[in-house]
Amino acid sequence: MQITVTVNGEACTREIEPRLLLIHFLRDDLGLTGSHWGCDTSNCGACVVWLDGTPVKSCTVLAAMADGHRVRTVEGMAAPGRLDPVQEGFARCHGLQCGFCTPGMMLTARWLLDRNPRPTAEEIREALSGQVCRCTGYENIVRAVQWAARHEADGRAAGPDGAGPGTASPATTASEVTR
């Protein structure tokens, strides 16, 4: 069957088998290997992507179910030349060790902050509770999300017209953070 999925803003049309899982469609058919294929049982959350604006576990969604819908992966988080504040928080606060869980963690964290810009540590832990860090680096993951929340709040306060997150934040380029 033929499907068209809008991935990170770009319409992608492919011929697929109906049994193809969304995670394999993203990784193997589209070459977007940022989403990780982990436990295969919807427990670990390494495969989390957004489907129509909501985080889902893509090892348990058929690619066919995304036909006609929007998907956002970690490749779609950063603006050109500038990391998303969540990505920057993970880099600054050492929110990753091996990095396997990181794309899913960041996508769920982004979703949380969009709905709840100043979450408590408990709310962050609850939001990420369906995702496993095999390095057990949870403390720094929580710090990374808190960093992003603070950064975005400061950006909003400093903004000339109360602009939302990402628009009024001090610019940080990807190269500055990853250097």
Next chain:
Amino acid sequence: MQVPAQVEYEKAASVEHALALLDRYGPAARVLAGGHSLIPMMKLRLAQPETLVDINGLTELAYLRAADGELRIGALTRHAELLGSAAAGAHFAILHDAERVIADPVVRNWGTIGGSLCQADPSEDLSAAFAALKATMVIRGPDGTRTVPAREFHTAPYETVVAPGELLTEIRIPIRPGGGSAYEKVGRRVGDWPVGAAGVAIWLAGDTITDAGIGLTAVGARHFAAAEAEDFLRGAAASEENFARAGEIAAEHCRPVSDQRGPAAYKRHLAAELTARALRRAAGRARGEVT
């Protein structure tokens, strides 16, 4: 690597279209909603449908409405939507109690209420919650709509009265004043199926229990309910002593089995203790003492 076996796939555009597709493909077709139970089972070849009828496009089945003395929940409502519904929480705290401990937030974003009920896992939390609330299931088929009480919906583990060619479309819960409800669950870890769980809905007149509904899951309770304990409570005083006795009666009538989640004796203990705790909290809510 786990992948489902080859399968045909059809996207339903309306309830009528879904019913036509189910009719065309027959008993080897399965309805695909959130897929968070069906797809893992297909990966393990525990389910091997020939055709999937995807109903995720049926937005007409995704709703929560409180009107005319009932809460109506569309079968395609996601767990997260039920948990996020202020109306559902205001009328039936038990539903929010239960949803908070079902799977995890990301799974709740996509898994559906109707899918959980039709999966009919013997440890399903919502089966106990809806049994406690004495909900009604609305099923559509080629010959029209029929309604089935929640306690007659499940016929065996992983089996329901929904026949091939039929679709669960709605769950209705009567809204009755003077009540309170609560859900208590013990699991091995966050997001797991329960080792045991109890849900309670209770109605008080002063300090007398006028009616009670008790749901149990994962402990082998008939129809996910504790009818004998309900009978004991009706007309009794809403006291600690009676709550404990109701828990004992509930435990006596369930038939838990030992498995990887725990021994039968422990599950029986949980049935008693969690029933008593849920009664206590539900009564507190009915009196407006606890939230």
